Amino acid sequence: EHQKYIRNFSIVAHIDHGKSTLADRILEMTDTVAKRDMQNQLLDDMELERERGITIKLNAVELKYHAKDGHDYEFHLIDTPGHVDFSYEVSRSLAACEGAVLVVDAAQGVEAQTLANVYLAIDDDLEIVPVINKIDLPSARPDMVKKEVEDIIGIDADNAVLASAKKGIGIEDLLERIVEEVPAPTGDLDAPLKALVFDSVYDDYRGVVLSVRLEDGVVKPGDKIRLMNSGSEYEVTEVGVNSPHPVQREYLMAGDVGYITASIKDINQTRVGDTVTNANNPAEEALPGYREMEPMVYSGLYPTDNAKFTDLRESLEKLKLNDAALEFEPESSQALGFGFRCGFLGMLHMDVVQERLEREFNLDLITTAPSVTYHFFTTDGNRKDVENPSEMPDASEIKSVEEPYVNATVMVPNDYVGAVMELCQSRRGQFDTMEYIDDYRVNIMYSIPLSEIIFDFFDKLKSTTRGYASLDYELGDYKPSDLVKIDILLNGEKVDALSFISHRQFSASRARIIVEKLKKIIPRQNFEIPVQAAIGAKVIARTNIKAYRKDVTAHLYGGDRTRRMKLLEKQKAGKKRMKAVGKVDIPQAAFMAVLQTD
Ligand code: GDP
Numbered sequence: 001e002h003q004k005y006i007r008n009f010s011i012v013a014h015i016d017h018g019k020s021t022l023a024d025r026i027l028e029m030t031d032t033v034a035k036r037d038m039q040n041q042l043l044d045d046m047e048l049e050r051e052r053g054i055t056i057k058l059n060a061v062e063l064k065y066h067a068k069d070g071h072d073y074e075f076h077l078i079d080t081p082g083h084v085d086f087s088y089e090v091s092r093s094l095a096a097c098e099g100a101v102l103v104v105d106a107a108q109g110v111e112a113q114t115l116a117n118v119y120l121a122i123d124d125d126l127e128i129v130p131v132i133n134k135i136d137l138p139s140a141r142p143d144m145v146k147k148e149v150e151d152i153i154g155i156d157a158d159n160a161v162l163a164s165a166k167k168g169i170g171i172e173d174l175l176e177r178i179v180e181e182v183p184a185p186t187g188d189l190d191a192p193l194k195a196l197v198f199d200s201v202y203d204d205y206r207g208v209v210l211s212v213r214l215e216d217g218v219v220k221p222g223d224k225i226r227l228m229n230s231g232s233e234y235e236v237t238e239v240g241v242n243s244p245h246p247v248q249r250e251y252l253m254a255g256d257v258g259y260i261t262a263s264i265k266d267i268n269q270t271r272v273g274d275t276v277t278n279a280n281n282p283a284e285e286a287l288p289g290y291r292e293m294e295p296m297v298y299s300g301l302y303p304t305d306n307a308k309f310t311d312l313r314e315s316l317e318k319l320k321l322n323d324a325a326l327e328f329e330p331e332s333s334q335a336l337g338f339g340f341r342c343g344f345l346g347m348l349h350m351d352v353v354q355e356r357l358e359r360e361f362n363l364d365l366i367t368t369a370p371s372v373t374y375h376f377f378t379t380d381g382n383r384k385d386v387e388n389p390s391e392m393p394d395a396s397e398i399k400s401v402e403e404p405y406v407n408a409t410v411m412v413p414n415d416y417v418g419a420v421m422e423l424c425q426s427r428r429g430q431f432d433t434m435e436y437i438d439d440y441r442v443n444i445m446y447s448i449p450l451s452e453i454i455f456d457f458f459d460k461l462k463s464t465t466r467g468y469a470s471l472d473y474e475l476g477d478y479k480p481s482d483l484v485k486i487d488i489l490l491n492g493e494k495v496d497a498l499s500f501i502s503h504r505q506f507s508a509s510r511a512r513i514i515v516e517k518l519k520k521i522i523p524r525q526n527f528e529i530p531v532q533a534a535i536g537a538k539v540i541a542r543t544n545i546k547a548y549r550k551d552v553t554a555h556l557y558g559g560d561r562t563r564r565m566k567l568l569e570k571q572k573a574g575k576k577r578m579k580a581v582g583k584v585d586i587p588q589a590a591f592m593a594v595l596q597t598d
């Protein structure tokens with residue numbers, strides 16, 4: 001019967017190893033997309049993904065493949081992101097599949113997220129189909145990479161598919177391997193409906209669109225469904241698949257990956273990981289769902305226009321449907337007014353959320369500097385968890401402090417071991433172990449404060465190893481620390497949104513760097529602005545922003561109209577992301593200045 005000819009698989013890999021390009025070739029080869037409609041990384045359809053050249057969201061498509069055994073197969077392919085901040089997208093995708101295509105760059109070999117992602121797939125008991133990609137590159141070394149896959153990951157790579165997604169080599173080979181090796185879904189068509197919600201998105205017209213993988217049963221328009229965890233019930237209005245554009249279907253059945261709409265307008269009732277079942281004939285147990293992600297960093301998001309607070313709330317709720325790792329709760333700041341404290345999986349995630357809110361929901365936002373969650377043990381015997389520096393208890397009330405550490409693994413060629421260790425050490429890292437992977441590469445394990453790794457560590461790591469190192473990390477334990485809060489005063493007034501927490505050892509040097517940065521970033525006004533950094537009442541660094549003398553455009557006399565206009569335009573654009581605090585205009589960049597370490 002029909003299920004025998006279904007194959008569900010995800011494509012996983014380290015970032016840039018060619019997942020999305022491979023998906024392109026598969027779409028092409030199976031005539032899912034006509035040649036004239038083809039474009040590079042077609043599934044990266046979000047504007048932001050195209051601009052940055054990275055995959056941010058998982059993307060599920062259905063395609064038909066006529067195999068050499070003479071049968072027509074239905075493939076559900078899920079392209080996934082490779083960046084560590086989006087591994088939640090990967091793990092949710094894998095839960096909808098029986099197989100994973102593991103792409104490894106033939107020149108780069110196995111890297112940190114190759115391992116992290118393939119282990120997720122192995123944990124889910126998926127069949128792994130290894131692909132050595134980019135064999136067209138002069139620096140390709142497919143045999144060595146095969147050996148790496150075997151030695152490091154421990155899966156058989158002897159008959160790994162050798163491919164070039166760019167040149168279209170090895171694609172048919174891969175499709176045949178998927179047919180042969182990825183198991184067909186099993187699942188009972190006659191049992192009550194049981195479908196895993198692995199993603200969702202809000203659509204103004206159709207309401208919430210649920211991306212689902214059916215484990216059992218059938219679903220069709222008109223059916224009464226229930227979301228098992230939330231308990232809410234709806235009538236199905238449409239079911240279908242993406243191919244890659246939405247195509248309506250008469251029904252979806254056990255083994256299928258597709259979408260369901262049911263005029264769901266109440267956003268808070270839907271959550272990824274929930275199970276869809278029949279309302280009249282419900283399944284006994286919900287599917288296990290997903291573990292909740294714990295944010296790594298928090299920052300404040302504030303509308304530049306205070307009147308947009310409610311808009312921001314609604315936008316965050318809608319965005320959360322499509323970004324399950326996003327967390328938020330209301331907070332307020334003396335300087336910035338009402339906004340939200342948001343939790344993110346990393347800096348790239350934070351950046352993407354701000355960009356998506358601004359583009360997709362038409363908001364202008366100020367983001368405050370990100371902070372990790374610190375534990376403050378106070379003299380009254382309590383523990384206060386602080387993710388907003390301005391809420392740090394008074395020094396006199398603090399008994400002890402703990403900060404989160406991560407277990408970091410740096411994969412690097414031998415030659416760079418010294419450089420990597422020096423960097424980790426300078427970030428207060430504690431050496432754990434070192435393992436030789438093969439003759440020329442090592443895994444270096446460190447325990448490093450999360451606050452030291454999350455901001456610019458990766459860039460520094462890349463530059464000290466000429467791009468050869470790759471990094472993976474997971475949250476570890478909390479450990480004792482010696483922290484102080486540094487306040488910033490502008491024009492004598494404390495700006496709460498600029499406060500930050502620093503290790504005591506680095507407080508003086510960081511305070512100096514930051515007041516100098518602020519001096520450069522904050523535009524001059526018609527009066528002098530003192531900039532001070534203070535711990536409690538004690539000022540530890542200071543400088544002044546001089547008053548400006550005249551209109552910047554004044555020296556461009558009337559004749560040079562276009563230049564003058566351009567300059568005014570530029571000033572206006574710069575103004576956009578600016579917040580007036582007291583008499584001082586503070587641009588977005590000022591809030592991020594506290595992240596600068598040199
Ligand atoms: P992803 O991050 O894994 O999705 O990788 P992409 O598909 O976005 O590809 C990353 C880069 O590698 C792009 O510049 C691609 O053009 C390039 N690329 C992908 N496959 C190949 C290949 O087979 N050969 C070569 N030379 N480049 C490739």
Ligand code: MG
Pocket residue numbers: 019020021054055080081082
């Ligand atoms: Mg990609």
